[in-house]
Amino acid sequence: MKLFVDTGQVEEVQQAAQWGILDGVTTNPSLIAQSGRGFKETVQAMCEILPEGAISAEVVSATESEMLREAYEIATWAPNIVIKVPMTKAGIPVTSRLTSEGIRVNMTLVFSVSQALLAAKAGATFISVFVGRVDDISNDGMNTIEEVVGMVDTYGFDSEVLVASIRHPMHVVESIRLGAHIATMPFKIMQQMFAHPLSDIGLERFTEDWRKAGLSIF
Ligand code: G3P
Numbered sequence: 260m261k262l263f264v265d266t267g268q269v270e271e272v273q274q275a276a277q278w279g280i281l282d283g284v285t286t287n288p289s290l291i292a293q294s295g296r297g298f299k300e301t302v303q304a305m306c307e308i309l310p311e312g313a314i315s316a317e318v319v320s321a322t323e324s325e326m327l328r329e330a331y332e333i334a335t336w337a338p339n340i341v342i343k344v345p346m347t348k349a350g351i352p353v354t355s356r357l358t359s360e361g362i363r364v365n366m367t368l369v370f371s372v373s374q375a376l377l378a379a380k381a382g383a384t385f386i387s388v389f390v391g392r393v394d395d396i397s398n399d400g401m402n403t404i405e406e407v408v409g410m411v412d413t414y415g416f417d418s419e420v421l422v423a424s425i426r427h428p429m430h431v432v433e434s435i436r437l438g439a440h441i442a443t444m445p446f447k448i449m450q451q452m453f454a455h456p457l458s459d460i461g462l463e464r465f466t467e468d469w470r471k472a473g474l475s476i477f
Pocket of ligand 1: 265285286287389391392423424425443
């Protein structure tokens, strides 16, 4: 399973990359707007930090021709960029066109298995299925992940299911259980994944026993 960080902050990418567990980054227009830095400089910095990773950068227009124009521009910024395209009637032909030209697409704002089927048929490399925003309106976002993973497996699509809009580590745990290919999460949640009280207690005990015995490695 791949782990992506969902952020507009270059420093967070830097930190997660240092851990050696980071496979990619997802950004979106809101995250970039919050970053306080320019779109191109932010994305290029992330691409440099993680040259083997997939860095998703999103188009912001609504029409097919404008989305394509933006996608071609963004795609020149670095070789490891993936173009994020919204799930709309215009977004699907844009995805088909870009993928047929070898430009990878992350289809975003997917909320149902029928939308995900269209994304898979258009050749999207990643299908971003949002879970938190569905939970926010009193539904179970993970149900859609189960359906989409099943759909991709049943028909043998190459697309990878990317769990997005993750709100807490249990979303990651459920994503693992359902066999999702990728989880993208805020940096804070990645940090929370380290935590287990028994790890802390266990380490304290080992350290104390070692200290009491007066042993040394060197
Ligand atoms: O980048 C897409 C995404 O993960 C959005 O998350 O928290 O704004 O629903 P959120």
